[in-house]
Amino acid sequence: MKAFVTGSTGLLGGNLVRLLLEMGYEVRALARSAHKAERFLEGLSVEIVVGDMMDVDSWANQMEGCDLLFHTAAYFRETFRRGDHWTNLEKVNATNTLRLFKLAEHYGIKKIVHTSTNAVIRKRKDGTVSDEEDLLAPEEALNLYGKSKIVADRAIESFSKTHDIPIITVLPAWMFGPGDAAPTGSGQLTLNFLHRKVPGTFRSGIDVVDARDVALAMLRAAEKSRGGERYIISGHYTSLEELFGIMNSVSGIPSPRRFPIPMVFFSTYLNERMASLFGKETDVSMDELRVMTEMKRTSNAKAVRELGLTFRPLRQTIHDTVQWYLNNNYLTIPLELSKGSQDGMPRGL
Numbered sequence: 059m060k061a062f063v064t065g066s067t068g069l070l071g072g073n074l075v076r077l078l079l080e081m082g083y084e085v086r087a088l089a090r091s092a093h094k095a096e097r098f099l100e101g102l103s104v105e106i107v108v109g110d111m112m113d114v115d116s117w118a119n120q121m122e123g124c125d126l127l128f129h130t131a132a133y134f135r136e137t138f139r140r141g142d143h144w145t146n147l148e149k150v151n152a153t154n155t156l157r158l159f160k161l162a163e164h165y166g167i168k169k170i171v172h173t174s175t176n177a178v179i180r181k182r183k184d185g186t187v188s189d190e191e192d193l194l195a196p197e198e199a200l201n202l203y204g205k206s207k208i209v210a211d212r213a214i215e216s217f218s219k220t221h222d223i224p225i226i227t228v229l230p231a232w233m234f235g236p237g238d239a240a241p242t243g244s245g246q247l248t249l250n251f252l253h254r255k256v257p258g259t260f261r262s263g264i265d266v267v268d269a270r271d272v273a274l275a276m277l278r279a280a281e282k283s284r285g286g287e288r289y290i291i292s293g294h295y296t297s298l299e300e301l302f303g304i305m306n307s308v309s310g311i312p313s314p315r316r317f318p319i320p321m322v323f324f325s326t327y328l329n330e331r332m333a334s335l336f337g338k339e340t341d342v343s344m345d346e347l348r349v350m351t352e353m354k355r356t357s358n359a360k361a362v363r364e365l366g367l368t369f370r371p372l373r374q375t376i377h378d379t380v381q382w383y384l385n386n387n388y389l390t391i392p393l394e395l396s397k398g399s400q401d402g403m404p405r406g407l
């Protein structure tokens with residue numbers, strides 16, 4: 059079996075490529091930069107295809123000869139920073155994703171596993187846990203990134219009504235894990251904590267998941283699902299305070315103190331305004347705050363039931379994330395970790 063993976067230099071894509079190879083798949087991987095892919099996927103037997111989601115037609119024929127398409131690439135982190143990103147969000151995450159799927163079918167791909175997000179799920183008013191049926195409308199999204207994924211998911215659903223190719227959509231919670239090279243928001247939070255740059259914490263409720271568990275969910279979805287399904291992939295409901303507590307127990311670095319939510323919103327608002335005046339970025343944006351304080355819970359019951367998923371303990375995920383940053387020289391401070399599992403990833407960047 060041969061798999062085509064987009065986003066191979068990303069947190070999820072990199073872990074998925076490694077898992078597929080371990081499971082005996084051949085892998086062809088899309089990357090925007092050959093140089094980055096060669097460093098990040100160093101030592102792995104992967105065919106690299108250089109291409110950009112901004113121009114799918116120029117490289118889509120490289121999917122020929124592959125059986126499965128795993129689509130993890132997205133215009134993602136930038137959305138939470140200043141400026142209007144809608145044009146790119148809509149193009150990469152929706153319009154060109156749909157174009158990719160059309161061309162995938164044309165070039166003989168037999169099944170697609172697509173990556174959405176649990177940001178497309180609505181928080182239930184009665185406080186019970188939301189599931190795959192609780193879908194937001196585009197105008198209800200908490201931010202433009204979420205909106206682009208909702209628009210894409212709806213377009214994919216319509217596409218599936220007129221095309222035979224099976225498409226399964228996974229909806230990951232906030233992902234942590236080794237191999238977060240860029241880094242994404244979770245990796246940046248971890249690095250900020252380790253460098254004692256987190257000014258405070260606040261009441262929050264977030265679903266999180268290990269990127270390696272999401273990779274396994276995607277593989278199981280490809281192997282077990284006949285298509286047309288969506289699965290929330292959420293490992294643990296937690297809070298910033300719990301995450302910092304685990305980071306503290308792994309690294310020995312103290313957790314920041316707690317502040318009242320209104321104060322946090324006010325200071326983040328001011329920080330954002332100041333940052334935009336000076337052309338800089340803030341560590342936490344208003345969009346991220348809204349997500350972290352919404353206190354939405356999403357259910358992994360369908361993925362557990364139908365894909366047979368289990369989830370790594372949160373401590374292992376945080377330990378392996380920190381270990382990966384340590385191994386790959388992201389830390390400017392000396393650090394000795396408490397005992398735990400290995401990060402499971404080779405040195406990449």
Ligand SMILES: NC(=O)c1ccc[n+]([C@@H]2O[C@H](COP(=O)([O-])OP(=O)(O)OC[C@H]3O[C@@H](n4cnc5c(N)ncnc54)[C@H](OP(=O)(O)O)[C@@H]3O)[C@@H](O)[C@H]2O)c1
Pocket residue numbers: 064065066067068069070071089090091094109110111112129130131132133134135150173174175176229230231232233234238239240242244
């Ligand atoms: N991280 C999370 O917490 C989270 C939660 C829910 C859903 N998701 C979804 O999970 C997927 C993977 O995210 P991730 O966390 O792995 O993010 P990531 O580490 O930022 O990886 C994103 C990947 O997409 C690639 N990419 C971005 N723009 C591209 C373009 N125009 N053309 C081709 N490739 C492009 C990036 O390539 P470069 O290396 O060249 O930048 C990178 O390989 C995304 O669909 C995201 O929306 C993420």
